[in-house]
């Protein structure tokens with residue numbers, strides 16, 4: 580008897596690949612395309628007060644479609660559970676990768692950080708602030724590309740990215756001074772600070788601000804007291820210090836960051852931060868879906884454009900994934916679905 584009857588026939592469940600506080604992540608195969616996915620399973624009772632984080636995360640992920648953001652394919656909600664069908668990221672957390680290598684050399688850190696800046700520039704352009712940027716929330720796909728996750732704390736300020744927030748959230752070691760002082764802050768500016776902490780962690784293998792006592796930690800953050808290890812280059816120290824500015828207005832804005840010399844050296848092109856996903860629907864995917872479901876192309880387009888994040892949405896996105904990976908845009912069975 581299947582433990583999750585809601586998935587039966589649609590996904591073939593495999594091993595649990597991670598279980599955190601409120602969620603269990605299982606590897607699965609999407610039956611129609613054969614593609615691997617990760618399914619994040621959350622029990623509403625266990626979530627309790629955290630339940631709003633899930634609705635925030637789902638709403639945000641439905642609006643975000645980017646090569647460096649973990650894609651949401653389908654949402655299944657029952658009276659007791661949420662199932663989020665997500666992009667498969669088999670190289671795990673960036674955090675574990677840094678730990679496994681002690682610290683990254685400049686060229687590798689630059690590659691990762693360019694992708695992180697692209698993802699953050701995109702979510703800010705969409706009007707979101709992540710507010711919990713840290714290596715645990717950066718996964719790696721099979722090609723070691725960065726995939727940003729966990730939009731449970733993200734904010735989409737009503738009055739746009741220029742309006743102030745007050746909620747204290749995120750992980751202390753990555754939190755900006757104005758955030759831990761309980762002052763009003765701009766989401767984009769706290770993300771800039773967190774990126775500074777992230778870049779430091781990539782290049783050093785440890786955190787700029789760390790202390791067993793939370794009050795000592797807060798003091799170090801508020802006074803911006805951190806040291807550079809001797810192996811850091813002048814370029815990387817200069818960039819980190821431009822992000823770890825106590826005064827949020829002095830932090831380097833994202834637009835400057837995209838063409839910062841340390842991020843463009845040896846690459847000589849500014850960071851392409853815009854989404855590589857086209858706005859319009861992909862014809863090959865629509866055709867394959869229409870054949871499978873025995874519908875006309877225009878009927879299929881109309882259904883997909885409702886973005887219901889049901890099994891059809893997931894099948895569309897996974898066909899698109901196949902196409903982007905140079906695989907044939909084919910479903911495993913082509914006969915029209917028996918209703």
Ligand SMILES: O=C(Nc1ccc2c(c1)CCNCC2)c1ccc(-c2cn[nH]c2)cc1OCc1ccccc1
Pocket residue numbers: 596597598604606616617619649665666667668669670671672718728729
């Ligand atoms: O596909 C995901 N994870 C994942 C898949 C396969 C493998 C690994 C990891 C590493 C462990 N060895 C087995 C290979 C995967 C995808 C999305 C999300 C996700 C998206 N929003 N929220 C969560 C979480 C995911 O995982 C969490 C995780 C599990 C074990 C360790 C590291 C990370």
